[in-house]
Amino acid sequence: MEGVMSIPLPSVVERYISAVNSDNIDALAAGFAPTAAVHDEGRTHEGASAISGWMAETKRKYGHTIQPVDAVARDGKTVVTATPTGNFQGSPVDLQFVFGLTGDSTTTLEIH
Numbered sequence: 001m002e003g004v005m006s007i008p009l010p011s012v013v014e015r016y017i018s019a020v021n022s023d024n025i026d027a028l029a030a031g032f033a034p035t036a037a038v039h040d041e042g043r044t045h046e047g048a049s050a051i052s053g054w055m056a057e058t059k060r061k062y063g064h065t066i067q068p069v070d071a072v073a074r075d076g077k078t079v080v081t082a083t084p085t086g087n088f089q090g091s092p093v094d095l096q097f098v099f100g101l102t103g104d105s106t107t108t109l110e111i112h
Contacts, residue, residue: 007071010078012104013097017082020055021065028055033105040111062086069094076100077108 009017012031019028029052032038037046038054045054058064064086071080078099085092100108 007068007080009068009071009080010099010101012101012106013071013078013080013099016099016106016109017066017068020059023059025052025056025059028052031106032109033102033107036105036107036109038109038111040109062088064088064091066097 015031016028019025019031029048032048032051034048035046036048036051037044038051039045040054040058043054045051062084064084066082066084068080068082071078073079078101080097080099081094082097083092083094096110096112098108098110098112099106
């Protein structure tokens with residue numbers, strides 16, 4: 001894709017972005033630890049079932065994709081600045097996706 005920056009990301013983060021962009025809820029959920037938590041839009045979703053439900057609801061509501069534009073390691077977390085584009089006011093907008101990773105799993109994700 002022309003104009004897309006290649007940013008080195010941990011493989012689990014790459015899989016998250018790919019799953020979001022392909023609407024693959026099962027693949028997305030598989031990247032999270034069983035006790036993982038996602039904090040988005042003022043709500044926390046804990047555990048695989050809740051995370052799958054959150055993503056399915058979010059995809060229905062916004063029909064979004066995300067494009068990473070920057071990534072840094074900070075305070076033991078991987079902070080990805082990405083541009084979600086979808087059916088929401090202000091689209092596209094830059095958000096930070098703060099991933100807590102253990103091995104090859106996401107244990108926490110905060111989106112703000």
